[in-house]
Amino acid sequence: MSSPLDSTVFRIALAAALGLFLGLEREWSQKSAGIRTFSLISLLGAVFVVLDQVALLVVGGVLVIAQGVLLAVEGLVEDNEEGLSLTTSVSMLVAYGVGALVASGFLIEGVTVAVLSSLLLVLKRELHDIAWGLSREELRSATEFAILAFVVYPLLPADPIDIDLGTTTVAFEPRVAWLMVVLVAGIGIVNYAVVETYGGRGIAVTGFFGGLASSAAVVGTMIDHVSQRPEATAYAVTAVLLANAAMALRNLGIAVVFTIDGGLLYGAIVPLGAIVIGSVLIALVVADWSGEVELELDNPFSLRNALAFGAVFTLVLLAGAVAEVELGRLGFYATAAATGLISSAGATASAVLLYRVGEISADTAVIAILLATAASVLVKVGLAAAGPNRAFAVQVAGWSAVLLAAAGGATAVVVLV
Structure with a gap:
């Protein structure tokens, strides 16, 4: 009997869940991209991998990068406290990569990337305090x-x-x-x-x-x-x-x-x-x-x-x-x-x-x-x-x-x- 982890449906669902997990902190921080956007981005990466079309996977990555650039420009034009919104833009690309990893069968690797990325987002203040406090x-x-x-x-x-x-x-x-x-x-x-x-x-x-x-x-x-x-x-x-x-x-x-x-x-x-x-x-x-x-x-x-x-x-x-x-x-x-x-x-x-x-x-x-x-x-x-x-x-x-x-x-x- 095959393991449920080998199911394509399970991997797609896991990709969506991890994208939602990544977007949780962005939603809480009231950023322009939140839970739904991150979950959809991870789903997009998973779907293109399942279709086994390298060209689509590349195009999807380019689209995510373009969306991140637009968010960065928007943050710069509006002159808000986040500035270029680089963290949100990069996080979106990470979510896309997590979806691709999970759909490719790298479940542990995808979960690890999602968890570590979420920690980096949540511990923003602590990490900044450590960096600024170093002699x-x-x-x-x-x-x-x-x-x-x-x-x-x-x-x-x-x-x-x-x-x-x-x-x-x-x-x-x-x-x-x-x-x-x-x-x-x-x-x-x-x-x-x-x-x-x-x-x-x-x-x-x-x-x-x-x-x-x-x-x-x-x-x-x-x-x-x-x-x-x-x-x-x-x-x-x-x-x-x-x-x-x-x-x-x-x-x-x-x-x-x-x-x-x-x-x-x-x-x-x-x-x-x-x-x-x-x-x-x-x-x-x-x-x-x-x-x-x-x-x-x-x-x-x-x-x-x-x-x-x-x-x-x-x-x-x-x-x-x-x-x-x-x-x-x-x-x-x-x-x-x-x-x-x-x-x-x-x-x-x-x-x-x-x-x-x-x-x-x-x-x-x-x-x-x-x-x-x-x-x-x-x-x-x-x-x-x-x-x-x-x-x-x-x-x-x-x-x-x-x-x-x-x-x-x-x-x-x-x-x-």
């Missing part, structure tokens, strides 16, 4: 990130490259490596925006989301805070704990996302999950939820930072492979721990990539990831110890020791079992 540095960072993610990534080789290191050969996956760089940078950008918007509204935002963007920045801010207000020590400790939870969750995300297509690193879930859950539970006990603090973060992304992360990642990958051959597992573990002092995400990404290409076992990768995560936690302990507030430093060190002991015990159980 020049933030706009430059977003542009550089887009270049790295959407220009550089597709140009990289898709197949692994064998790198001869003399004593061993490492299979290096450029796209996977670069995707990890983009992932970490993307997390930083998103959470930079969250912290900038809600940074003074609670410990969950300043600690957890700030930890995703820069856990060291959280510690530095808390040190300054407790120096001025020693009575806020419990609050500052909570922020650091949540920063650790965010850092461990980020590393766990890297380990899971990049191994889910085969050979999932189940062993990393338990120890990193212990740090995440343990940090949150301790924070619930020691937190002073009545206070607030502003968290100042640096520029979220720069080309220099991305290249530096990529360089560290590549060096760690090569050094880890050589250490594995020359010194065995202990050499690789030492490399992962040393790198975790600088970037636990980089060390985690290196271990995951070596595991993906079969250079190290799952147990070795899990232990390396935990060592890198532990090193990152110890960095925060050292930063807290360097501050003037002894109570803050002692509590950070004590709770960090509890977390690392729990994660170490969980790792031992996983490896031994």
